[in-house]
Amino acid sequence: MAAKALRQRSSRRGSRQQDTNSVNVSTEARTPKEDKCDEDTKVTETQRQESVSRGGQVWAPEGSTAFKCLLSARFCAALLSNISDCDETFNYWEPMHFLLYGTGMQTWEYSPVYAIRSYAYLWLHALPAYLHAHVLQTNKVLVFYFVRCVLAFSCCVCELYFYKAVCKKFGLHVGRLMLAFLVLSTGMFCSSAAFLPSSFCMYTTLVAMTGWFQDSTPLAIFGVAAGVIVGWPFSALIGIPVAFDLLVLKRQWKGFIMWSAVALLLLLVPLVAVDSFFYGKVVVAPLNILLYNVFTPHGPDLYGTEPWHFYFVNGILNFNLVFALALLSLPLTALMETLLHRFNVQNLGRPYWLTLSPMYLWMLVFFTRPHKEERFLFPIYPLICLSGAVALSSLQAIMHLWTCTQSFTASPKIPLSTQSLKADQSMCVWAKSGTASPAASCCHTTGSCISSSQSLRGSFLSRTPLLLCPHRSSPII
Numbered sequence: 378m379a380a381k382a383l384r385q386r387s388s389r390r391g392s393r394q395q396d397t398n399s400v401n402v403s404t405e406a407r408t409p410k411e412d413k414c415d416e417d418t419k420v421t422e423t424q425r426q427e428s429v430s431r432g433g434q435v436w437a438p439e440g441s442t443a444f445k446c447l448l449s450a451r452f453c454a455a456l457l458s459n460i461s462d463c464d465e466t467f468n469y470w471e472p473m474h475f476l477l478y479g480t481g482m483q484t485w486e487y488s489p490v491y492a493i494r495s496y497a498y499l500w501l502h503a504l505p506a507y508l509h510a511h512v513l514q515t516n517k518v519l520v521f522y523f524v525r526c527v528l529a530f531s532c533c534v535c536e537l538y539f540y541k542a543v544c545k546k547f548g549l550h551v552g553r554l555m556l557a558f559l560v561l562s563t564g565m566f567c568s569s570a571a572f573l574p575s576s577f578c579m580y581t582t583l584v585a586m587t588g589w590f591q592d593s594t595p596l597a598i599f600g601v602a603a604g605v606i607v608g609w610p611f612s613a614l615i616g617i618p619v620a621f622d623l624l625v626l627k628r629q630w631k632g633f634i635m636w637s638a639v640a641l642l643l644l645l646v647p648l649v650a651v652d653s654f655f656y657g658k659v660v661v662a663p664l665n666i667l668l669y670n671v672f673t674p675h676g677p678d679l680y681g682t683e684p685w686h687f688y689f690v691n692g693i694l695n696f697n698l699v700f701a702l703a704l705l706s707l708p709l710t711a712l713m714e715t716l717l718h719r720f721n722v723q724n725l726g727r728p729y730w731l732t733l734s735p736m737y738l739w740m741l742v743f744f745t746r747p748h749k750e751e752r753f754l755f756p757i758y759p760l761i762c763l764s765g766a767v768a769l770s771s772l773q774a775i776m777h778l779w780t781c782t783q784s785f786t787a788s789p790k791i792p793l794s795t796q797s798l799k800a801d802q803s804m805c806v807w808a809k810s811g812t813a814s815p816a817a818s819c820c821h822t823t824g825s826c827i828s829s830s831q832s833l834r835g836s837f838l839s840r841t842p843l844l845l846c847p848h849r850s851s852p853i854i
Contacts (some may be wrong), residue, residue, distance in 0.1 A: 380718040437549035443556055444537050450560045451529035457571040462573065462752050468494060469509055469572045470521075472647035475518070476503045476527075477510055479727065495662040497651040498574060498841070502527075523569050525570045525689050532569040532576075535583035539759060547767065562762065564695030568755040575755035577608040582615050582756050586735075586763075590621050594629060595636050602640035604756070606648055610663040614742060618734045625729075676748075683749035688740075692793055699765035706768035713771045716778055728798055733767070737759040 393465070438446070460466055467484050475481030476499060486494045505527050510520045536559055544552035559565055568576050581604030588596025601616035623629045641774045645661075652660040692700035710729045739757045754761075 386681070408529055435454060435643050437553040438556060438751070440541060441552075443540050444533065445541075446556070447536050448636060450566065451533045451569050452526060454566045454677065455525035455529040458570060460571075461567055462571070462750070463750070465571055469499065470553070472496075472515075473499050473503050473506065473572075477507055478502070478517075478545065480818065484748050489660075491655050491665065491669065491690070492652070492656050492660045493666040495607070495652055495653040496647060497662075498577070498735040500651060501607070501725050502572060509751045513565075516700045521570040524572065528572065528576070529570040532580055532583075535580045535587075538587045538760065539583040542587040543763060543766075544589040547763075549764075549771075551770050554769055557761035558696070558699050558765055559759065562696050562758075562781040564692075564754075564758045565762070567695070568752070568758055570753070571752070573752055573755065575752040575760050578604040578612040578665065579758055581608060581612065581737075583759050585615060585619065586760070589622070594623060595639075597623075598633070598636040599640050602644055606641075606644045606663055609756070611742075615735045615756060617738060618731055622731060640852050678747045681748040681750050685744070686710070688744050688754065694759075695751075696761055696765070700734050700761060701763045702768040702772075703764035706764040706771070709771040709775070711767045713774050716775065729767075733764055734747065736764050751839040768781045 430502050444696050458472075467482070468486055472483070472487060472494075475483075476496075486493060502524055506520050506524050509515055509523045510517075515523075540552055540559070540828075543555055568579055570576075581600045585597050585600025585604070587599055588594070588598075592807050598616075601613070601619060604612035613711065620633070623633045646662075649659070649661055652662050696703070707730060710733070714729065736757050739760075740756075743753050
């Protein structure tokens with residue numbers, strides 16, 4: 378019996394070993410297929426997660442896409458827009474014709490008695506025109522359109538970097554709205570390819586604001602200095618908030634003085650040399666235009682005086698509702714800030730009123746002057762688009778906060794976790810990065826993320842991560 382039991386145990390062990398070997402062989406035989414299935418499963422899961430992540434992001438055009446949109450609009454302006462200001466014809470195209478071909482009529486602004494226009498500014502445009510006219514031997518019509526296309530391309534490049542800076546500083550949603558306003562507005566269409574110092578100051582405003590938003594002190598100072606010295610001296614108004622930020626808030630006295638001196642040396646000295654050569658005496662054109670417009674008895678009010686509502690009508694024509702939103706951007710952001718303080722959320726970064734102040738400061742000065750012309754607002758046209766985008770974004774934030782608060786108070790019996798989950802998912806409509814989950818860093822349209830650990834009113838808001846800071850950094854495109 379014992380021998381029989383031993384033989385049965387041995388046979389069982391043998392069968393088990395055989396089963397194990399067969400299983401191993403079967404496993405080894407199926408390994409490539411299973412591995413492939415596992416890889417496919419992982420790829421599918423990764424794609425699903427990436428899809429969810431992309432679905433939770435705020436979309437904004439990439440830099441190349443934005444450049445194509447802007448370039449198309451600007452070239453259309455260069456080829457199709459008319460000359461809307463007589464000053465452009467007689468004070469800039471006419472004297473540049475004299476520089477290129479030796480003939481042309483002179484206006485009183487170019488008389489050595491007044492000398493309030495700069496030949497250096499003319500030569501910035503005359504040099505490429507001279508190469509096109511005399512090297513390629515083209516006719517004057519082609520030279521005219523070539524200069525306008527150069528202006529349009531320059532404006533497009535400045536707008537592109539301004540768009541990237543806005544996306545980084547204000548968030549992708551604000552950048553996307555502003556890009557749409559820049560491309561589609563009538564005001565930008567008229568001003569982008571105009572041969573005027575005010576259009577040149579618009580370019581330098583874009584450069585200066587880009588440097589300011591990206592905390593690049595040299596770029597911000599050079600942008601302001603180029604507009605003041607080469608373009609139009611009144612564009613110094615744009616630089617006042619920048620100087621306040623650098624000198625009062627950041628205490629960067631050394632860097633500010635050093636880069637201002639470098640800008641004066643590189644820009645003012647060549648300008649004085651060129652103008653003095655053409656006028657036959659020492660001339661500082663930016664100083665002359667300030668003296669003439671500010672310190673003469675008649676000032677600039679001999680011509681072009683308009684009623685107080687001129688700029689309001691003109692702004693609505695050029696920007697439609699965007700202009701109205703831009704005027705309301707400061708009150709709307711102030712209201713949003715008040716709501717944040719009610720929820721004990723602190724706004725981080727540069728104050729919103731300082732960022733929006735260049736546009737308001739410009740309006741405060743020029744809206745109150747009797748002499749009003751459309752081109753006087755060209756330097757702040759990009760800022761109108763930015764302020765309109767910020768205002769619309771703030772309005773959306775206010776409405777969303779109010780809706781979420783009303784939803785919470787209207788359904789107190791819903792479990793807290795369910796309310797928080799719904800709030801998180803709704804907040805992630807504006808998410809800038811990550812997936813649309815309760816743990817994601819959800820962002821509002823105007824800035825960066827606030828941790829969900831912030832103490833907000835009620836347990837609902839305390840567990841809802843909000844993006845409520847319009848001036849924090851966000852991923853650049």
